[in-house]
């Protein structure tokens with residue numbers, strides 16, 4: 404066995420590259436990385452590998468330390484064409500949202516101070532008039548994400564009572580967020596009505612009793628049921644609910660404030676439509692089609708929103724100052740009618756095919772022989788508008804002769820600084836300019852050229 408040839412911790416610590424690391428990092432931290440790398444080498448040897456030299460171990464320590472010492476999550480370039488990519492942090496922020504976040508973070512802010520009166524204020528106060536204006540609702544509340552908004556809403560309105568949900572809407576949104584589980588967690592009892600594909604107003608009506616606290620309507624944001632289907636509109640449920648004093652709670656998912664049909668996409672429910680239909684509470688994310696930071700927004704009647712605001716969970720879920728600043732700045736874009744130009748995801752959605760083709764051609768010319776500009780489809784992603792695509796163009800890099808094919812090339816692109824995330828289609832690596840920010844183009848071109856050379 405070559406085990407006895409393994410260098411000792413002391414010897415590795417004494418090497419020049421590891422000594423250099425000790426100038427920047429604490430000794431106990433580097434020593435534990437060294438021990439980890441030696442342990443790894445030991446199990447490699449047991450699996451039949453040669454003993455690494457001391458400089459190989461030192462190099463491994465260096466690499467490990469640099470990768471652990473980096474700020475995570477790291478910046479990456481999204482060339483997948485998936486606009487709201489959940490794995491890549493959903494919506495990129497506008498410059499204004501970014502600036503707002505910086506200003507409140509680098510110093511103090513008026514987060515909970517009423518500047519006029521010099522008294523304690525509410526962190527929710529500033530967003531109230533903006534959200535009321537944009538959605539038509541009486542009141543609004545903002546929490547950490549939409550999952551917590553829904554949990555808070557059900558806990559405050561329906562704990563110990565019954566909530567009627569269509570069988571077709573007792574769905575899983577993703578990441579362990581299942582409507583039946585959230586209802587159970589809130590202390591409400593789920594009363595499922597109708598069938599997976601068809602549910603009628605009469606099904607809700609038949610299930611109403613003195614314990615009914617609400618109808619919950621959940622938008623099928625990440626799947627599509629086709630064919631023989633029916634589910635009542637929010638407005639129809641509101642009408643039924645009014646007769647029995649039962650509010651409609653509507654989880655619309657994406658928080659889309661613009662009309663998606665103007666961009667050639669299917670209709671996506673908007674908070675303002677849901678409020679107009681009479682929903683008591685509407686829940687939505689602020690980092691999907693709204694295009695802001697992570698957050699969950701509740702808008703609705705003053706009476707119901709107040710019940711949420713007073714619930715103890717509201718404090719546990721309260722939004723932080725950075726998200727609040729970025730969200731306010733993002734919502735102001737809508738108020739100024741500049742959302743399609745200023746908010747990155749809307750710029751991406753509204754980018755014309757010609758504009759994208761031109762960018763793809765410009766990239767392709769720098770890549771040399773092989774890569775071609777091809778028609779492609781971008782998607783919205785992030786559990787919004789499932790199955791909807793936007794016609795696009797991409798640079799396709801053929802991978803037939805390359806080591807490990809398309810997977811190998813995609814991996815080498817991920818190893819670049821910053822990493823480039825591409826899409827694989829048909830043994831080709833596709834780079835879709837739609838989701839690449841203009842200021843990232845030069846870095847992307849350099850990285851791709853490096854990988855192809």
Ligand SMILES: *Cc1c(COP(=O)(O)O)cnc(C)c1O
Nearest residue numbers: 548549550576624655656688786
């Ligand atoms: C995305 C989504 C959620 C969860 O929202 P987060 O902001 O990710 O917590 C809940 N409901 C629906 C319908 C969704 O689409």
